[in-house]
Amino acid sequence: MNSQIPGPVLDVQDLVTEYPGRGWRARPFRVLHGVSLTVAPGETMGLVGESGSGKTTMGRAVLGLAPVTGGRILFEGDDISAASRRERRLLSRRMQVVFQDPYTSLNPAMNIEEILTEPLLVQGESKSDARRRITELLDRVHLPADSRTRLAREFSGGQRQRVAIARALALQPRLIVCDEPVSALDLSTQARILDLFLELQEASEVAYLFISHDLDVVRHVSHRVAVMYHGNIVEYGEAEQVTTAPTDPYTRKLLLASPVANPVEQRQRRAERIRLTTS
Known part of the structure; x- marks a missing residue:
């Protein structure tokens, strides 16, 4: 990029x-x-x-x-x-935020429509405009339109994070x-x-x-x-x-800490990381 x-x-x-x-x-x-x-x-x-x-x-x-x-x-x-x-x-x-844990960042007592509507209403949007915006947001994060009536606990972790992303995008x-x-x-x-x-x-x-x-x-x-x-x-x-x-040794250690599928290369990475840590 x-x-x-x-x-x-x-x-x-x-x-x-x-x-x-x-x-x-x-x-x-x-x-x-x-x-x-x-x-x-x-x-x-x-x-x-x-x-x-x-x-x-x-x-x-x-x-x-x-x-x-x-x-x-x-x-x-x-x-x-x-x-x-x-x-x-x-x-x-x-300025908005998407937090780490999709299981705790969404209010369990609110359905998805309420979660997504809340920031819009706080900023003065009408209920009808907010509902139209919710339909658009759910489509953009690839969740079905009927998601709006469901509770966050009914979704998987990935789906909950999509809801959190939609909430962050609500106010553009x-x-x-x-x-x-x-x-x-x-x-x-x-x-x-x-x-x-x-x-x-x-x-x-x-x-x-x-x-x-x-x-x-x-x-x-x-x-x-x-x-x-x-x-x-x-x-x-x-x-x-x-x-x-x-170029920095610490960044090289971070790079070597990333797992790879090849076991031989993984062993080489581990050995090089240990060498950098102890040198």
């Missing part, structure tokens, strides 16, 4: 995030150490790293769910680093933060959901900040990739280069 669209929809500049330390006079715990990245309109920026790398904290900071201790977050040119609750509600029309946002959106799914379902993300992006030109621990996943969907390690970005570039010929 190659995105040539200028002017970032998201511009993260020297972002620092700290949490209070535990105990009296404990020093703050710094999670992000001045990280920067941009996401262009219609582009997918893959943010990859192991658990504890800081990737999810960055996504949460963009969404206003983690503190911004230093630096700035610009969204379509506006500084949202310290946006108020009211400003965040207004932002929700232009400019950016969707995707926080490990396929990690709770089996491999075949992962592939179908990733293809759906690509299809929807091509149709709507929405931008994604796509967060994952899996380098193979971000390779499939991303234009550019940023690799995080201990709260820092250690490699940043075009997806093809970062995911096939990385």
